[in-house]
Amino acid sequence: LNVCMGFGCNAAGVTACRIIQSPRERLIAILTNTLVPCNGRFPTLILLAGYFFAGESPLVTRGIAFLLIVAIVVAVVLIIKTGKNDSPVKTVYSTGESIEIVLENGKEYEIKEADSVAVSEDGMMLYYSSKTDSQTGKFDLKVVDVKSKDSLRKGGAFIENGIDEGWSVNSDGSFVCYTKTENGVKDCYMYSAEEGKSQLVSNNVNEVFLPSQGDVVYFTRKISSVYSLHRMRYGEESVSVYSGISHALFYDSPERFEVLYTVETGKETNVDVYSVKDYDEPKKVCSEISELFANDYEASGNLYYFKKNSSKINWRDFIDDPNYESDAKMTRPVEGDYMVNIGIIFDRYVVDRQAFNAANKAYEAKLLRDSIREELDRIDLGLAVQNAYSCYVYNGMTKELATGLNIENVLCYAPEAAPRIIYAKSAVEVDGKISFDTLVKYAKQEDVSAAVDYVTEKIGNDRALSNECIYSWYDSTRVLSYPVKGYDVEKTTFILGTKDYFYALEDGKLYSNQVTTKEVKSRSLVDSNVTKCEFAEGYLYYFKEEADGKTSLYRCSPSSGKQHLADNVYEYHIIEKEYVLLLCKQSSGAELMNIAVFSEGKYNEIDKDVSLRNFVYNGKSLSYLKNTGSYENFNSGDMYIYNPEDGVQKAKNEVVTIFHISKS
Numbered sequence: 001l002n003v004c005m006g007f008g009c010n011a012a013g014v015t016a017c018r019i020i021q022s023p024r025e026r027l028i029a030i031l032t033n034t035l036v037p038c039n040g041r042f043p044t045l046i047l048l049a050g051y052f053f054a055g056e057s058p059l060v061t062r063g064i065a066f067l068l069i070v071a072i073v074v075a076v077v078l079i080i081k082t083g084k085n086d087s088p089v090k091t092v093y094s095t096g097e098s099i100e101i102v103l104e105n106g107k108e109y110e111i112k113e114a115d116s117v118a119v120s121e122d123g124m125m126l127y128y129s130s131k132t133d134s135q136t137g138k139f140d141l142k143v144v145d146v147k148s149k150d151s152l153r154k155g156g157a158f159i160e161n162g163i164d165e166g167w168s169v170n171s172d173g174s175f176v177c178y179t180k181t182e183n184g185v186k187d188c189y190m191y192s193a194e195e196g197k198s199q200l201v202s203n204n205v206n207e208v209f210l211p212s213q214g215d216v217v218y219f220t221r222k223i224s225s226v227y228s229l230h231r232m233r234y235g236e237e238s239v240s241v242y243s244g245i246s247h248a249l250f251y252d253s254p255e256r257f258e259v260l261y262t263v264e265t266g267k268e269t270n271v272d273v274y275s276v277k278d279y280d281e282p283k284k285v286c287s288e289i290s291e292l293f294a295n296d297y298e299a300s301g302n303l304y305y306f307k308k309n310s311s312k313i314n315w316r317d318f319i320d321d322p323n324y325e326s327d328a329k330m331t332r333p334v335e336g337d338y339m340v341n342i343g344i345i346f347d348r349y350v351v352d353r354q355a356f357n358a359a360n361k362a363y364e365a366k367l368l369r370d371s372i373r374e375e376l377d378r379i380d381l382g383l384a385v386q387n388a389y390s391c392y393v394y395n396g397m398t399k400e401l402a403t404g405l406n407i408e409n410v411l412c413y414a415p416e417a418a419p420r421i422i423y424a425k426s427a428v429e430v431d432g433k434i435s436f437d438t439l440v441k442y443a444k445q446e447d448v449s450a451a452v453d454y455v456t457e458k459i460g461n462d463r464a465l466s467n468e469c470i471y472s473w474y475d476s477t478r479v480l481s482y483p484v485k486g487y488d489v490e491k492t493t494f495i496l497g498t499k500d501y502f503y504a505l506e507d508g509k510l511y512s513n514q515v516t517t518k519e520v521k522s523r524s525l526v527d528s529n530v531t532k533c534e535f536a537e538g539y540l541y542y543f544k545e546e547a548d549g550k551t552s553l554y555r556c557s558p559s560s561g562k563q564h565l566a567d568n569v570y571e572y573h574i575i576e577k578e579y580v581l582l583l584c585k586q587s588s589g590a591e592l593m594n595i596a597v598f599s600e601g602k603y604n605e606i607d608k609d610v611s612l613r614n615f616v617y618n619g620k621s622l623s624y625l626k627n628t629g630s631y632e633n634f635n636s637g638d639m640y641i642y643n644p645e646d647g648v649q650k651a652k653n654e655v656v657t658i659f660h661i662s663k664s
Contacts, residue, residue, distance in 0.1 A: 088123025314404025
C-alpha cells in the first residue's frame with residue numbers, strides 16, 4: 001500500500017509508513033519508497049528512455065518503465081521476506097557461557113547472558129534481564145522481536161538498564177512492567193512492544209500489578225501515611241482508584257483478573273471491601289467486616305468474610321427466624337413508591353392506599369421483630385458459648401452461610417463453584433426449635449420482655465452444650481446446613497470435593513461423605529495409611545504408605561472409584577483431568593527421578609535418571625537434564641525434550657539451566 005502511494009507522491013508514501021508496527025519494516029518501507037517513480041519523475045524517465053531508445057518502438061520505452069516498477073516491488077518484497085521469521089521460540093537454555101534460543105524450525109540464536117527469561121504465549125516475543133555491570137542488584141532489560149531475524153541476530157534491543165529485580169510481562173508479550181529505584185524512590189514504567197518505547201507509570205510506587213491480559217497496570221502508592229490504589233492504561237495518564245485504602249490484594253489467572261482493596265470504617269477493626277476489574281468502576285463487595293479469607297481467593301470466585309456478632313449467644317441455634325435476612329433489607333415505605341395512574345385521557349397519579357397500608361403494616365411487624373431480636377441479643381444463659389462471628393460469602397451476590405462460630409473453627413471452604421464450608425461450633429442443646437411467630441404473639445399480647453421470658457422458661461434451667469461439626473452450602477436458591485457426625489474434629493482434616501461429596505482424613509484413614517439436599521450421609525472408608533491429599537480436576541489425589549515402605553499415589557472419585565497411579569512418587573503435576581505428570585524416586589539416589597505420565601488410565605514411563613534440579617514443563621511438553629556432573633562444568637548435563645507427539649528427543653549437551661519450553 002505504501003509503495004502504491006509512492007507512485008502518486010513519495011512524500012505521501014513515506015508519511016503513510018507510520019502505520020507499520022515493526023520499526024525495522026517501517027525503516028525499509030521509508031528507504032525503498034524514495035526509489036519508487038512518482039508522478040513528478042515519470043515524465044523525466046519517459047523523456048530519458050526516449051532519448052536513449054529514440055529509434056525503438058514506444059512500447060519499448062513503456063516496457064522499460066514497467067520493468068523498473070516491477071523490479072522495485074520485487075526488491076521490497078524480498079528485503080522484507082528475507083528479514084522476517086515466522087517460527088516461534090521452542091526452547092531457551094543456558095550453556096554456562098551463553099543463552100541459546102532455539103526456534104521451532106531448528107534455527108539457533110545466541111544472547112550473551114540472562115538471569116531471567118519470559119516468552120509470550122505465541123512464542124514471538126522474548127524478554128530477558130541480565131545483571132548491570134556498574135550496579136549491584138540491578139538489571140538490564142532487553143526484548144527480542146522473534147518475528148525479526150535481525151533482532152534475533154543482534155540479541156534484541158535495550159528497553160532499560162539499572163532496573164529492579166521482579167519485572168513482569170503479560171501473556172501475549174505486548175506489555176512489560178518494571179521499576180527503577182534511585183535514592184530510595186521507586187518509579188514504575190510500562191513498555192509497549194507495538195510502540196517500541198516505555199512510558200512512566202508513576203513515581204514513588206509501592207506495589208505493581210500487571211494482569212496477564214489487557215493493557216492496564218495497577219499500582220499502589222503511600223505518601224504521608226496515605227495508602228492509595230491507582231491504575232493506568234498505556235498511552236494515557238494514570239488515575240486514582242481510591243485514596244485511603246488499608247490493603248490491596250491482586251488476583252490473576254489466564255482468563256480473568258481482579259483487584260480487592262479494603263477501606264477502614266473507623267469502627268474498631270472493621271473494613272469495607274471493594275472489587276475492581278479492568279477499567280471498570282469499583283464495586284463494594286461487603287461492608288463493616290471483621291475478617292476476610294483472601295489467601296486462597298481466586299478471581300471472580302467465592303470470597304468468604306466474617307462479621308462480629310453483637311449477641312452473647314447464638315439464639316438462632318434454638319429459635320427459628322425465617323425473616324432474619326429479609327427484615328435486614330426492608331426499609332420504611334414511601335408514598336411516592338406506591339403511585340398509580342388512574343387517568344384515562346390525561347395522566348393522574350394517586351397513592352394506592354391499599355398497597356401502601358399493607359407495606360406499612362409489614363414494616364411495623366418488622367420493627368416488632370427487630371425489637372425482639374435486640375432483647376434476644378442481650379440474653380445471657382450463663383453458658384460458655386462463644387458467638388463471635390457470622391460467616392458470609394460473596395460470588396456476585398451475598399449470602400450468610402453460618403452464624404455463631406469462631407474464625408479458627410472454620411475447617412475448610414470452597415474457593416470456587418458452589419459456596420461451601422465445614423466448621424465446628426458450640427451450641428445450646430434444646431428439644432425442637434422455638435418458633436419466632438410464637439414470640440411475636442407473646443410480644444403483642446403483653447410486651448417484648450414477655451417473649452424473652454418465654455424463651456428462658458422454654459429452654460429451662462437444665463441447659464446443655466453440644467459441640468457440633470456443620471456442613472453449610474448454598475445450592476443457588478437457599479443455604480442448607482447439616483451436622484457432620486462421626487469425626488473427632490481436632491484430629492480430622494476435611495477436603496471439599498464436588499458439591500455432592502466431601503472427604504475427611506482422620507488418623508491415616510480416608511473417608512468420603514455424600515451430601516444430599518436433606519442430609520450428610522454416613523461416612524464411607526476409602527483407604528487407610530493415607531498421609532496427605534488434595535482435590536483437583538474432579539479427583540481426590542492422595543499419598544498412601546504401602547506395607548513395603550513405598551509411598552504410592554492414588555486418586556478416587558465417586559464415579560470411577562480408586563485408581564493407583566504410581567509408586568515412590570516424589571511430586572505430581574495435574575496438566576489436564578486425564579493427564580498427570582509424575583516424578584518418582586529412584587532407590588539409587590534421592591536427586592534422580594523417573595519421569596512418567598498417567599494418561600487414559602495407564603502409567604507410561606518417559607525417562608529415567610532425571611535431575612530434579614532443572615525440570616521445566618509447559619502444558620504436555622517438558623524438558624529436563626540428565627547426566628548432570630559428567631562434564632567439566634559440574635552443574636551441566638544433557639538436555640532432553642518430551643511431548644506426546646514426538647516422544648523423547650535429546651536437544652543439547654552441557655546445558656546448565658532450562659529457561660523455557662514451548663507447549664508444542
